[in-house]
Amino acid sequence: MKELTHNLKDAAAVAFVAFLLFGPFLGLQLGDSPQGNLTLSPRPALLAIAVGLTFIARLLMLFWHDARGRAKPKLKVAAAMQKSGKFIAPALLVFAVLLPILPGIDNSYIDLGVLIMTYVMLGWGLNIVVGLAGLLDLGYVAFYAVGAYSFALLSENYGLSFWECLPICGLLAAAWGIFLGFPVLRLRGDYLAIVTLAFGEIIRLVITNWVALTGGPNGIDDIPHPTLFGLSFSMAGGPGTFAGFFNITPSPWQRDAYLYYIILFLALMTNWVTLRLRKQPLGRAWEALREDEIACRSLGINLRNTKLTAFAIGAMFGGFAGCFFSTREGFISPDSFTFIESATVLAIVVLGGAGSQLGIVLAAMVMIGVPELLQSLQIYRMLIFGIALVTIMVVRPRGFISTRRPTVSLGKPKIIAAELVAEGRG
């Protein structure tokens, strides 16, 4: 009973705040009178609906919080998630591998698959920096841009192919990761975030303004598509093309599927390397760095090298993804590398549960897939998307999968609850 009154009071207070906020926006409408004067007409019904909805939503949330507070299934749920994760991950993998040949999947879905997979790869790359090493990087798009422009310029000026450029793009991006990592070694938390954000913008502005090299805002076009052992995926067919070699009719499906498998391969490679590194001294040092930097130093861990390797390896995968992006699009311009890209990738990592590989896949599907699938809802699309994101963060504040698996154990590994795992202070 006491709870009920408390909840009602709380909801009423929230409704009052909503009334103040919505009052000017929804409660009043500006209009034109027939004489051409501005008129102000009240809309009490709309205001009442908005305030009423806020009241009910708040009340439901409070009850739900109470119910959740009573039952404490935290680790049980986590264990169940982890158990089902064992099946979800292989199921998703099989689905991902078979996607292009599944019946009823047309090219638009393959395109969407390529897009999601690109973000999965970017998420996995950033996860090394943010999730494992706990360094908040808001300028990850810089390395994506370095990779994309490296390939575009190398192919334009030296005629190198995608497969020749891929490792070069990774190396260049890693070099930039180290180069940009040096000045931020001593920064932590908010300061680190601000400086990395600035680096992301600097790279974009340099690309925009160095017209002689990059073409400036006009970008670079006619970037070659990847070939399969020298066979191109031209629609014309004929000798030297994939369709001509295998004597089949050329179709856009072949090229799209090929692109899809390239990014799937790159993403899985990222995942594999990350999983292997996690069980190695380097990966453990990253996680230890996230937990406590000072203790790391007292154990003789070189903080500079450990941080720089995290930046470099994370950047390398960003470079690979950028290289793929430019070959897929065939055209790149600075507009593709704005801050919103960094923010999206970071949101994927945070939403997925920093440090969790599977969580990032789920988050990428939500973040990229949902807005695309909701296209038909038009203007309500972003509203629903926003509500969905807020709900997820309320229900699972540490991301989809926030538990941590130990990297080594004497007996059966036990899952570590999210509450014990540090988030890292940059």
Added chain:
Amino acid sequence: MTDTLLRLNDLTMRFGGLTAVNALSFEAKRGDITAVIGPNGAGKTTAFNCITGFYKPSAGSVTIAHAPGRELLLNKLPGHSIAKKGRVARTFQNIRLFGGMTVLENLMVAQHNELQAATGFGVLAILGIGRYRAAEAAAIERAKHWLNETNLIDRADDPAASLPYGAQRRLEIARAMCTDPVLLCLDEPAAGLNPRESIALNELLLKIRAGGCSLLLIEHDMGVVMKISDHIIVLDHGKKIADGTPIEIRNDPTVIAAYLGEGDEDDPDAPIAESFADSTVVPMEDAS
């Protein structure tokens, strides 16, 4: 045979206008347990941070001799090399474990440098070739050894943050020992321990000394200090006021004056000074 392991030479540490440690010189002998005691604010932890490289001293030097005649200037080494090259490990007054990692993982992180050297710049170990597997197995064995010594083997797979306080203290010591140090610096290892845990700690420290590692400890618990120290250094206001064996210190009038005198009524260390006179040195409260 004993010889000098650690030597502080006119070590001075200033923070702006405040001189926390003032021309401090002392020696710690190899194979000894050396205790640094003193009232709160005497500069013990500051001196400690200078030795372990967390502060760069304003003046003076810290030297460690891994073997007689082979001296190494600790204050010239970068922070992380103190543990790696200087082979000086430390624990913290407020425990600093990797809470979200398991007990075993904590001990594996401590062996980072050795393990990392075996990975072939990470590449070979990612591909699953090279000697990393053997190195990891050896590291786990060493971790197990220290888990047995500290009585933590049953909790090896639990997250460090879930351990009770006393166990966390022991884990921090085990973690420091996994770096294979010649000198282990302990910042108030007995703080917050109950009498039984305190006695177990004494045994652990003596065992570590028997294993060939020298110890330097800051401690308020005179039960620990008087029982196991070979040598005691007393600091007050950043200066050394006494230096000697536990019996000498117990009877030193300047030490007693530093603890009891100078009108510092609410000094929480004051009651401890009474245990100088009391040779039975049992801690006051019985927490269990």
